[in-house]
Amino acid sequence: xxxxxxxxxxxxxxxxxxxxxxxxGTAVIIMRVAFYEFEYVPGYYxxxxxxxxxxxxxxxxxxxxxxxxxxxVAFAAFxxxxxxxxxxxxxxRLTVTTYILVTGAVYCAGIPMGMTPPLSWDNFQHAxxxxxxxxxxMVMPPFVFVLFLIPPTERKIEKKxxxxxxxxxxxxxxxxxxxxxxxxxxxxPYPFYRPDFFxxxxxxxxxxxxxxxxxxxxxxxxxxxxxxxxxxxVLRLVHNKLCQRIK
Numbered sequence: 001x002x003x004x005x006x007x008x009x010x011x012x013x014x015x016x017x018x019x020x021x022x023x024x025g026t027a028v029i030i031m032r033v034a035f036y037e038f039e040y041v042p043g044y045y046x047x048x049x050x051x052x053x054x055x056x057x058x059x060x061x062x063x064x065x066x067x068x069x070x071x072x073v074a075f076a077a078f079x080x081x082x083x084x085x086x087x088x089x090x091x092x093r094l095t096v097t098t099y100i101l102v103t104g105a106v107y108c109a110g111i112p113m114g115m116t117p118p119l120s121w122d123n124f125q126h127a128x129x130x131x132x133x134x135x136x137x138m139v140m141p142p143f144v145f146v147l148f149l150i151p152p153t154e155r156k157i158e159k160k161x162x163x164x165x166x167x168x169x170x171x172x173x174x175x176x177x178x179x180x181x182x183x184x185x186x187x188x189p190y191p192f193y194r195p196d197f198f199x200x201x202x203x204x205x206x207x208x209x210x211x212x213x214x215x216x217x218x219x220x221x222x223x224x225x226x227x228x229x230x231x232x233x234v235l236r237l238v239h240n241k242l243c244q245r246i247k
Contacts (some may be wrong), residue, residue: 006246009077009088010079019071029064035125037125056189066140088153088155090156091157093239097147098232102228103140173221199212
């Protein structure tokens, strides 16, 4: 690559740091699956969907994406040219940062709303679950954001590519809604994918009409995907401004 690369992205110690964090992110997911144990929690986890259903959550998928990205940045710092093509791609940096920020924001916003189960540390299983939740939602989002604030090259993010950020969340959302409607037992990774969620929020007291409830979800889905694109727009402005300072 002929473009100017920031010295920090050539630093082996920096690469080792990112490699360790990527390995930690991978280990956390492997640990959760390997030591899976269903625990009935009224209102949150009432049915055992199996250990591998863990991968159905956007949280887990976005964190896997983060670990993959960090591996690429680490190997880029070690001089691997293939890794550089991914690690220094502005759209990869934009999507991975947007997705993990939404992951952290939704989880933290859900705490006061009672949408996320309380953390407990009284035994190994609870400590493991708490560690996974904190790492995925409270550690990785700010870390990736700080890394985003250090552009590796002068390459800017093109405005016309911003809508691409919403494609994966849209596909994921549609798949989750359809899967929930036809799965037995019924499974929705997040409450807001349930047809009765917005119905009860906006039309509480009225008998639910399932077809109308799904149509009610459409504008909410549009708003949700627009949130991804809006965050990406803000990140693009920040990124492109920072790129101007690279000398």
